[in-house]
Amino acid sequence: MSTLKKACSFCIYQERTQEEVREKLKSWHIPASEAEEIIAWLISENFINEGRYAQQFAGGKFRVKKWGRRKIIFALRSKGLSDRCIEEALAAIDEDEYRETLLALARRRKELLAAEESPLLTRKKITEYLVGKGYETDYIREALQAL
Known part of the structure; x- marks a missing residue:
């Protein structure tokens, strides 16, 4: 199978970045100049977007x-x-869905935490969990107030 066909199959299987394709071509021992030509073709044919x-x-x-x-x-x-x-x-992420998901995560985490813990400690643990998930502190504050 030609390198171009293999590269196409690699991109069809799932979405890829240019860097992922570049690394794969490198692992196949394709020279850098040829790899760049293949990547340019894959981009022009919308295999990489x-x-x-x-x-x-x-x-x-x-x-x-x-x-x-x-x-x-x-x-x-x-x-x-x-x-x-x-x-x-x-x-492309819906703002309402984003806030609802954050609130649901906060609720679920609150339920998992022991009821005998102090409210301050519970709040701290929920905040740390949500920060670890990548949510912004303003949104976290809103969710905690809604609890």
Whole structure:
């Protein structure tokens, strides 16, 4: 199978970033100049679309893993995506759904914590959990007030 076909199959299987494809081509011992030509072709034929990748990644991490925007931003930046792609991906997350998810996480965490703990300690633990999930402190404050 030709390298181009293998690269196409690699991109069809799931969304990929340019960097992921570059690393895969490197692991196949493809020279850098040839790898860049392959990547350029994959982009021109829409096999690689980092905007689409960012939206699917952000939506999936939010819906499945319940990640907040801060954690999603960090993960997308670590994959080398542009700020524009990241902003567009985050804009696709529904604001109401985002707040509802945060509130549901806070409620669930409150239920898991022992009832005999002080309210201050409970609040601190909920806040730490939500910060770890990547939610912004303003939203966390709102959710804690709603509890």
